[in-house]
Amino acid sequence: MSISVTRAAIEMEQRSDELSPYDVITLLLDGALERVDQAKATLAAGNTEEAGELMGRIVGIINGLRGSLDFEKGGEIAVTLDNLYDYINTRLCAAEAETGNDILVEANALLNQVKSGWDGIAA
Numbered sequence: 579m580s581i582s583v584t585r586a587a588i589e590m591e592q593r594s595d596e597l598s599p600y601d602v603i604t605l606l607l608d609g610a611l612e613r614v615d616q617a618k619a620t621l622a623a624g625n626t627e628e629a630g631e632l633m634g635r636i637v638g639i640i641n642g643l644r645g646s647l648d649f650e651k652g653g654e655i656a657v658t659l660d661n662l663y664d665y666i667n668t669r670l671c672a673a674e675a676e677t678g679n680d681i682l683v684e685a686n687a688l689l690n691q692v693k694s695g696w697d698g699i700a701a
Contacts, residue, residue: 581616581628581631581632581635582616584608584609584612584613584616585608585612586605586606586608586609586612587605587609589605590602590605590609599646600699600700602646603643603646603696604693604696604697606639606642606643606646607643607689607692607693607696608693609639610636610639610640610643610689611686611689611690611693613632613635613636613639614636614682614685614686614689615686616632617629617632617633617636617678617682618679618682618683618686620632621675621678621679621682622679626675626678629678630673633670633671633673633678633682636670636685637667637670637671640663640666640667641663641667643659643663644659644660644663644664647659647660659692662688662692665688666685666688666689669681669684669685670682670685
């Protein structure tokens with residue numbers, strides 16, 4: 579199994595000139611969730627090395643999300659998200675073959691909560 583490009587990354591590249599900051603965050607969240615799914619499948623297939631690389635890519639995406647936080651405008655919400663992103667990254671970096679799936683399931687649930695809240699902003 580080789581690591582494929584995420585749909586979110588393709589869309590980000592194709593639409594880079596027309597994306598709003600809101601769209602960029604949406605695509606980063608989508609990309610992180612896609613990578614979580616890929617890592618879970620790769621881990622289930624027994625390829626721990628590739629799963630580890632995918633988890634590293636998730637950490638990179640989350641670092642991008644952290645870098646986008648505006649603490650002046652976002653206040654307590656930005657601080658809470660920063661702490662959540664830090665927690666997810668710490669968990670992913672601590673994952674081992676035996677614990678990886680559980681950590682990915684947890685990361686998936688947390689990122690889905692953030693995504694749900696983010697999607698709610700558009701409405």
